Amino acid sequence: AQRVTQPEKLLSVFKGAPVELKCNYSYSGSPELFWYVQYSRQRLQLLLRHISRESIKGFTADLNKGETSFHLKKPFAQEEDSAMYYCALLTGANNLFFGTGTRLTVIP
């Protein structure tokens, strides 16, 4: 069975500091991983996906199959980055399973 683990429920960093949100997964097949973000009072939206290998809003995430991780990183956190972040795994059956989420607070 698939599993997505986000070990930190809460994460606070100062503005300008680097930030890393951890995500580990367990899946027997070939994983397709995503990061979703939910800003206050807004709907869930896609931040980035590993197959795109892109940087969105300064965030990047690299899939490490050896460590089964897909950590989200940003070198310099901004106040507007404060939000709830969910790591998600797409299974072969095309179902998206979410981690428990990490609430990021960027302190001015």
Added chain:
Amino acid sequence: GAVVSQHPSWVICKSGTSVKIECRSLDFQATTMFWYRQFPKQSLMLMATSNEGSKATYEQGVEKDKFLINHASLTLSTLTVTSAHPEDSSFYICSARDGLGQFFGPGTRLTVL
């Protein structure tokens, strides 16, 4: 980008009544729609997956007779919570997928008194 709407955004009902929640893809046709449930400060839990014109596939532990899903068209799916009880109070989020990705609705908060 693609927009998914849900109606109502908030509903309060008495225990024992049934509540229907609508999910629409506004500017695209969704090959698949999903229903998630989110408890306070917890993650989204997939309840069921539905394809237009066919029966929904429910996740383990989700009662299909309690949470009725109808996917009548490529732009509309409904979730009916039958004989609702206070423990059904939750945030229900639908999601729709097309060839470009999976998009989420704003959610419906259900409160059962």
